[in-house]
Amino acid sequence: MTIGTGHYLVISTALLLIGTLGVLARRNVVIILMSIELILNAVNINLIAFSRHYGHVTGQIFAIFVITVAVAEAAVGLGILIALFRNKGTVLADEIDLLKW
């Protein structure tokens, strides 16, 4: 049985859903940020799979840009997290409800 592009798409789907579930269901902000990394990795698997599928390198270029954005997101997100913990003393997402009515 040969492994085709479809296999990679299924793996990517599963990874995306696990990441989404982590973002939606966890309370700890650190783990929510890790789940976002999982989602971005799912996107990258897709890009690489199609890059191979079409024999074209553009997908890999876009994967590099996605990684760049992921790095920027992680740095700023963790900076916000530190500021948040200093001000509120908690990292649980549902206890940070200052803007909630």
Add this chain to the structure above:
Amino acid sequence: MLDAVFFYTFALMTLTGAVLTITRKSAVHSAIWLIVSLLGVAGLYLLQQAEFLFAVQIVLYIGGIMVLFLFVIMLVNLDEAAKQRQFNNQRWIALGCAVIVGAEILYVLAKGTASLSLPAPAAAPAAGGNTEQIAVSLFRDYLLPFEAASLLLLAAIVGSVIMAKRRA
């Protein structure tokens, strides 16, 4: 055959790591399982002949982002959070939504399988290795986005320093 073995090994690594990342109580355990998951993804890149991205994944994600995560986990006191319940009240709705979206995507994938069986790529791969091709494409066709990415990174550096700084 060997291809399939490697694929399933890396896929198993990726998915097991991901599931354990979002279910572990301790954030440090989550981070370590996330490393396993990212290694699996790196393996999948290698199988897809994206050698440069394989290296980038290991150096940047596992070497860079994960170290950043572990630093923050140790800066922020998470012992208190680990003792409380880990999932919020909307977890079952979230699970339901994820299952529905997954069913949708898999349905579309199953419907579109025929269009995925393209003939072998017509154009023979350009000369040079993977890294060389990426470099040519990045610095010739995508030079402007590349420079924009450098601006983004500069903004992120300044932003995260200001965020994490004590009161100005």
